[in-house]
Amino acid sequence: xxxxxxxxxxxxxxxxxxxxxxxxxxxxxxxxxxxxxxxxxxxxxxxxxxxxxxxxxxxxxxxxxxxxxxxxxxxxxxxxxxxxxxxxxxxxxxxxxxxxxxxxxxxxxxxxxxxxxxxxxxxxxxxxxxxxxxxxxxxxxxxxxxxxxxxxxxxxxxxxxxxxxxxxxxxxxxxxxxxxxxxxxxxxxxxxxxxxxxxxxxxxxxxxxxxxxxxxxxxxxxxxxxxxxxxxxxxxxxxxxxxxxxxxxxxxxxxxxxxxxxxxxxxxxxxxxxxxxxxxxxxxxxxxxxxxxxxxxxxxxxxxxxxxxxxxxxxxxxxxxxxxxxxxxxxxxxxxxxxxxxxxxxxxxxxxxxxxxxxxxxxxxxxxxxxxxxxxxxxxxxxxxxxxxxxxx
Amino acid sequence: xxxxxxxxxxxxxxxxxxxxxxxxxxxxxxxxxxxxxxxxxxxxxxxxxxxxxxxxxxxxxxxxxxxxxxxxxxxxxxxxxxxxxxxxxxxxxxxxxxxxxxxxxxxxxxxxxxxxxxxxxxxxxxxxxxxxxxxxxxxxxxxxxxxxxxxxxxxxxxxxxxxxxxxxxxxxxxxxxxxxxxxxxxxxxxxxxxxxxxxxxxxxxxxxxxxxxxxxxxxxxxxxxxxxxxxxxxxxxxxxxxxxxxxxxxxxxxxxxxxxxxxxxxxxxxxxxxxxxxxxxxxxxxxxxxxxxxxxxxxxxxxxxxxxxxxxxxxxxxxxxxxxxxxxxxxxxxxxxxxxxxxxxxxxxxxxxxxxxxxxxxxxxxxxxxxxxxxxxx
Ligand SMILES: Cc1cc2nc3c(=O)[nH]c(=O)nc-3n(C[C@H](O)[C@H](O)[C@H](O)COP(=O)(O)OP(=O)(O)OC[C@H]3O[C@@H](n4cnc5c(N)ncnc54)[C@H](O)[C@@H]3O)c2cc1C
Ligand SMILES: Cc1cc2nc3c(=O)[nH]c(=O)nc-3n(C[C@H](O)[C@H](O)[C@H](O)COP(=O)(O)OP(=O)(O)OC[C@H]3O[C@@H](n4cnc5c(N)ncnc54)[C@H](O)[C@@H]3O)c2cc1C
Numbered sequence: 001x002x003x004x005x006x007x008x009x010x011x012x013x014x015x016x017x018x019x020x021x022x023x024x025x026x027x028x029x030x031x032x033x034x035x036x037x038x039x040x041x042x043x044x045x046x047x048x049x050x051x052x053x054x055x056x057x058x059x060x061x062x063x064x065x066x067x068x069x070x071x072x073x074x075x076x077x078x079x080x081x082x083x084x085x086x087x088x089x090x091x092x093x094x095x096x097x098x099x100x101x102x103x104x105x106x107x108x109x110x111x112x113x114x115x116x117x118x119x120x121x122x123x124x125x126x127x128x129x130x131x132x133x134x135x136x137x138x139x140x141x142x143x144x145x146x147x148x149x150x151x152x153x154x155x156x157x158x159x160x161x162x163x164x165x166x167x168x169x170x171x172x173x174x175x176x177x178x179x180x181x182x183x184x185x186x187x188x189x190x191x192x193x194x195x196x197x198x199x200x201x202x203x204x205x206x207x208x209x210x211x212x213x214x215x216x217x218x219x220x221x222x223x224x225x226x227x228x229x230x231x232x233x234x235x236x237x238x239x240x241x242x243x244x245x246x247x248x249x250x251x252x253x254x255x256x257x258x259x260x261x262x263x264x265x266x267x268x269x270x271x272x273x274x275x276x277x278x279x280x281x282x283x284x285x286x287x288x289x290x291x292x293x294x295x296x297x298x299x300x301x302x303x304x305x306x307x308x309x310x311x312x313x314x315x316x317x318x319x320x321x322x323x324x325x326x327x328x329x330x331x332x333x334x335x336x337x338x339x340x341x342x343x344x345x346x347x348x349x350x351x352x353x354x355x356x357x358x359x360x361x362x363x364x365x366x367x368x369x370x371x372x373x374x375x376x377x378x379x380x381x382x383x384x385x386x387x388x389x390x391x392x393x
Numbered sequence: 394x395x396x397x398x399x400x401x402x403x404x405x406x407x408x409x410x411x412x413x414x415x416x417x418x419x420x421x422x423x424x425x426x427x428x429x430x431x432x433x434x435x436x437x438x439x440x441x442x443x444x445x446x447x448x449x450x451x452x453x454x455x456x457x458x459x460x461x462x463x464x465x466x467x468x469x470x471x472x473x474x475x476x477x478x479x480x481x482x483x484x485x486x487x488x489x490x491x492x493x494x495x496x497x498x499x500x501x502x503x504x505x506x507x508x509x510x511x512x513x514x515x516x517x518x519x520x521x522x523x524x525x526x527x528x529x530x531x532x533x534x535x536x537x538x539x540x541x542x543x544x545x546x547x548x549x550x551x552x553x554x555x556x557x558x559x560x561x562x563x564x565x566x567x568x569x570x571x572x573x574x575x576x577x578x579x580x581x582x583x584x585x586x587x588x589x590x591x592x593x594x595x596x597x598x599x600x601x602x603x604x605x606x607x608x609x610x611x612x613x614x615x616x617x618x619x620x621x622x623x624x625x626x627x628x629x630x631x632x633x634x635x636x637x638x639x640x641x642x643x644x645x646x647x648x649x650x651x652x653x654x655x656x657x658x659x660x661x662x663x664x665x666x667x668x669x670x671x672x673x674x675x676x677x678x679x680x681x682x683x684x685x686x687x688x689x690x691x692x693x694x695x696x697x698x699x700x701x702x703x704x705x706x707x708x709x710x711x712x713x714x715x716x717x718x719x720x721x722x723x724x725x726x727x728x729x730x731x732x733x734x735x736x737x738x739x740x741x742x743x744x745x746x747x748x749x750x751x752x753x754x755x756x757x758x759x760x761x762x763x764x765x766x767x768x769x770x771x
Contacts, residue, residue, distance in 0.1 A: 263769035263771075265766055265771040269771040279766075279771065280771040286771065287762070287763075290766035291717075291762050293762075294761070294765055298688065298710055299685055301396065301688040302689070304688070304692070305396035305397060305691070305692075308396045309395075311395075314397060322680065322681045325677075325678075326682075377674065380678065381670070381674075384673035384677040387680060388680060389657075390657065390667040392664075
């Protein structure tokens with residue numbers, strides 16, 4: 001048996017023993033996920049057990065180094081772990097902006113002390129992070145942000161407003177883009193970390209079209225941020241921000257089909273019913289589903305190729321923008337088709353049989369996929385300029 | 394297997410790319426079109442294909458071939474597509490060789506050396522209606538003496554007129570709609586009672602309508618087993634469909650590159666038209682679709698080479714996705730070239746024509762999307 005085969009067998013056995021049955025069912029919606037943090041209350045005992053078991057092995061972040069709370073696994077081992085988890089439908093033990101966004105940036109730009117201080121609590125799900133990028137006047141044009149950090153020697157004093165800060169009201173800490181030089185547009189932004197319980201931080205939830213309110217307006221009123229809570233250099237936060245956005249875009253593109261390789265038509269056929277010849281009983285919808293399946297499966301091939309190329313150091317650095325664009329547009333189509341196939345059942349918003357409208361709420365939520373983390377239009381701009389090298393601006 | 398070309402495959406690409414661009418660029422297609430060549434391709438070039446070793450890519454080493462796979466055939470086909478090279482590669486070295494790989498030694502010995510040498514040309518005679526419906530083959534093959542008599546009609550036989558032999562699918566049993574009872578035959582071009590009418594297609598390739606009026610063949614002409622032709626045909630179809638998908642990737646990429654170049658040089662309103670976001674976004678969208686289609690085609694080829702059970706599904710995903718995408722590439726290409734795109738002088742229109750022919754060959758995007766639905770159980 002090769003080392004990898006042995007690893008697979010051991011992993012399979014360990015998961016069999018440690019993943020509770022309740023954690024081997026697909027999540028109903030966002031609210032079903034475990035986000036961790038100082039104030040987190042577990043939905044049930046299984047959720048707690050599962051997080052502790054996985055965090056105990058460093059497997060919430062399998063490929064991070066062990067000294068930072070990770071599992072120290074190689075790329076091949078990480079892939080095997082993911083495959084084995086998928087095999088038993090195991091849920092993600094932890095949803096976390098710390099893992100998918102701040103972590104990679106910290107590993108790349110952080111100091112040794114910062115890594116040792118901030119990363120292990122992320123891996124264990126003890127500190128929940130939020131992302132303070134967007135401002136009312138600065139969305140797509142992020143570098144125009146106005147939130148200002150005034151240099152006071154050993155600390156900054158931050159004033160301003162952020163918007164669309166996902167889960168700001170539930171997060172423990174924020175990673176935040178702050179202008180520290182008013183003269184320089186790009187080289188005048190710093191990447192600061194601070195506790196959401198600091199004096200002067202307040203949040204106000206914003207309700208979404210899905211009826212949920214996962215994000216907030218966030219206000220900073222003379223917030224004191226110590227100087228060692230900066231990642232990267234002063235005024236060079238844009239580099240950190242961009243690096244992080246690359247990871248964010250990859251994560252969001254994953255919703256497109258990369259992790260859901262099956263056939264959507266097959267999943268929906270019983271909802272619609274079959275005709276006498278055994279085909280989905282709505283030829284136009286069937287055709288739409290067939291085209292969607294072709295596109296979604298082809299997209300999984302592209303995602304696989306992307307991962308393979310990354311590992312081999314090939315591929316264009318702007319490629320995540322393409323994946324983000326294509327993946328999110330696909331995910332929107334997927335949920336639109338789920339709504340169509342669901343017919344009037346999928347219109348129920350408040351009822352037990354609809355699980356309080358999971359389908360319409362999820363459908364509405366996907367509309368943000370092509371906005372959050374940079375809009376589809378911005379992704380296309382990047383592809384046009386950086387990959388196709390078209391002229392202008 | 395990682396989803397990109399390995400070193401050997403990349404080397405093959407490094408030799409196929411300049412070869413095709415130098416020996417058979419679009420100007421070559423124009424030349425053969427304008428001289429009204431009855432075969433629609435250059436026999437000299439076919440010979441050069443042989444010298445380069447392309448012709449025998451899918452033939453086994455025992456038979457004098459290279460014993461390579463569908464990924465490698467795809468590498469060559471993509472370059473053929475990019476340059477709109479007229480050649481019998483797809484029908485002969487992909488379809489024909491895949492069929493012969495299932496045939497008895499006598500047939501392999503009869504045809505493979507000529508194919509590998511770039512002399513022999515084969516064609517595939519399957520379709521009997523304007524749309525690809527292989528399950529509905531009705532052409533009859535009745536036993537007669539120790540051989541068979543073929544009667545019926547075939548159409549859209551690409552390279553039919555120039556082929557030295559045809560791979561013909563006919564019924565020795567069962568009835569239209571059934572997969573049992575089909576048999577494949579290798580029929581010589583000089584067979585009596587066979588009449589052929591060739592027509593030039595929109596992409597200037599030649600395709601034949603063929604009538605079989607009691608064409609006699611010996612039992613040696615059977616490819617594979619009598620009545621079990623479907624199992625061979627399935628392999629031929631899979632290989633040729635994924636091959637045509639590769640060629641479409643080439644056509645789509647060629648059209649896209651040409652268009653992106655045009656956006657960088659054509660000025661209107663005092664600006665390069667590539668500066669207009671309306672065009673940038675469409676070009677970037679096209680790029681994403683091309684990348685996705687390319688990955689799907691490579692995946693199908695790798696699975697086919699591995700003999701995976703998933704290969705059949707992925708071949709249809711590949712043909713459907715490549716078809717939809719190269720269609721987008723040529724439509725956007727003509728549109729973004731403005732009036733120039735409508736002229737015969739500019740090459741972009743030639744891409745549109747080749748794409749249309751390839752899209753129809755062995756099942757269009759709808760046909761294959763439908764198969765994906767069927768194989769997925771809905
Ligand atoms: C569900 C959700 C969660 C989010 N979570 C967070 C978070 O946690 N933290 C955070 O900081 N931000 C978050 N965001 C904010 C998100 O990053 C921004 O909404 C996004 O960057 C777009 O900015 P905007 O909303 O200001 O839109 P605008 O920039 O005002 O864009 C409006 C429209 O104009 C288009 N547009 C703008 N500029 C161009 C251009 N140059 N070319 C072509 N079209 C253009 C856009 O594509 C869009 O269609 C979240 C957003 C959503 C919807
Ligand atoms: C069959 C045919 C018959 C014709 N007959 C006549 C005739 O009888 N008389 C006559 O005078 N003309 C005629 N024309 C010319 C026709 O009007 C032009 O082809 C047309 O106006 C487009 O100009 P162009 O070809 O120079 O394309 P271009 O202007 O070079 O455009 C190339 C591409 O760039 C796009 N583009 C250009 N500017 C912008 C912009 N600002 N924003 C976004 N996209 C842009 C275009 O939409 C196009 O896709 C004919 C053309 C054809 C094809």
